[in-house]
Amino acid sequence: MVKRSHRTLLVLCAGLGLLAAACSSSSASPTGAGSSVSGSFPTSISAANGTVKIKARPHAIVSLSPTATEMLYAIGAGSQVKAVDKYSDYPKNAPRTNLDELAPNIEAIVSYRPDLVVVAGDSTALTGRLAAFGIPVLSLPPAVTLADSYVQYHQLGRATGHVQAADAEAAHVKSQIATIVQEAPKSEVGRTYYYELEPSYYSVTSSTFIGKVLGILGLRNIADDAPSVASSGGYPQLSAEFIVQSNPDWVFLADTICCGQTAQSVAARPGWSAMKAVRQGQVVGLDDDIASRWGPRIVELLQTVETAMSKHPAGT
């Protein structure tokens, strides 16, 4: 999947000179001080954790956010990355360490002598603690909308000196998504789906990032039907009865890696065999990791869903 989309990208690059700038930056080649380097230092960026001041172009970035890691490599800042956390499993050549944002060890982080630390939240008050060492922290919290995620490319671009490449990458993601939405069969608009985070029926509503992303394909989320899910912060645990009675047209499994769920295992669940999605073979496995991030690979996830939808247009 990863390779395929990369090849698609290269083909696109060869074909369209227009996108050359975007492509050169989004290829995974270790770009150092390439042509895409831009931006000026010192700079200050307004982020979730306040104004982040960066004195000079960083060359020892520590990323504690798997999404930020993917974005850094996508905008051509990969060569400036010195260490990534234990969950940053993509791209494969990222310097993975045992660091963990949820249990940060200040000494371990400082020992990499970073000149920029990127995090996905700041629940552990890293900003303040690393400020004592003069290390700026850039917090890029989970995006709620695609627009949020595009802003983060820009913030990372400014923080690393790759503004143009970052903006081009954001635009590229945007245009790929637009293409997928265009190709999606219109007959599926208004069809319902159940999105599974975990086999005990934890799901998402359309107020979450992934819910919004699937929503742009015109699908309707069964979890939105109940007013009470508002109290769940967008991640309700649904009742099996409710899911079965809602009789969704599609089931998307974001628990294939964590919990080994497949179309077969869903069909084997007691009481699920009469569900439309199961009868019509419309249970789609997604990559848990991609589905929980808001980086460039969201395009792949959307493509997986669109491909499945095109293969099974409604009414057949």
Place this chain on the structure above:
Amino acid sequence: MSTTLPRNPPAPVRPRAVSEVPGTSLHPVSARRAVVVALGALVGAVVLGVSIGPADVSFSAALRVVASHVPFVHFHSGVSRIDADILWQIRLPRVVLGGMVGAMLAGGGAAFQGVFRNPLADPYLLGVAAGAGLGATVVIVAGSRLSEILPLAAFAGAVGAVTLTYLIGATVGRQATVSIVLAGVAVAALLTAIQTFLQQQHAPDLQAVYGWILGSLTVATWSDVLLILPYVAVSALVLMAHRRLLDVLRVGETEADSLGVRSSRVRLTVVAAATLGTAAAVAVSGLIGFVGIIVPHTVRLTTNASYRVVMPVSMIGGAAFLILADVAARTVLAPSEIPIGVVTAFVGAPFFLFVLRSRRVGRST
């Protein structure tokens, strides 16, 4: 097992048992009435449990679906396939499993309170919860291929933890019950430490581990029911057979021994049976708290303190209580679920305080 029971019910025991809970009587009528009331509550809970749920299926449809599954009766329910599946495959196993788990937790709690002569004893006292939690966590973090063996791992963890506790505790010191309880505390702390470490090292699995620990009947199936049925049956039978001996143990180990009861052997048998049942329950439902404490005590406070009554009424009442708690868990925020452990504590604690208080008032007047 009950052959060690003295032929005549031990005379010195009864007055003491009565004196502990003034205002109660040991007339068989009150015991019978308690059982009848508990059975009534259970039937009511089952009816509610079958007829209420996030999916809107009428009670008559529910009855017809159940009737259509009675063996040798060829009855077509006329209910849509989806509704029939919801009732028979999703809701009913949940009610049945809830009843079994509730009965085991309450019966196990009553047994542990009797054996250790400690009102705060619950079925998790000797490390069942910590052991099951560790077993489940190991499977969850080890990966997807293993998820089918999660109940097995939890069960093994629970039984292993109690075995460890017993081996350490029963060989130390003269006051066996005290050292067993202390060993339980230590074993639980150790296993919880390992479990917490594993959980913390695998943050992406946090939700799965957390969800399991909070306890849930969300994914209950008939195969879960069949899986734990043998353990639950054996455990319930053994606990029921030992309920008179638990009454004897109340006078103290030395006194019980002098009455011809081999207290250490009774203790081992009861602990083994309660552990087996609780471990099986926990394996399929996760850690549901509080049932093992409030149900037996409510029974003691409202009927009488003899284990002849406390044991069966606790089991029946525990089943009814957990079925009702699960109805709340799946309907209050429907179609979202609330962890059932939250419901048992949230509803159970005030109810228990109410019972406790009304008994006090009754006593002073």
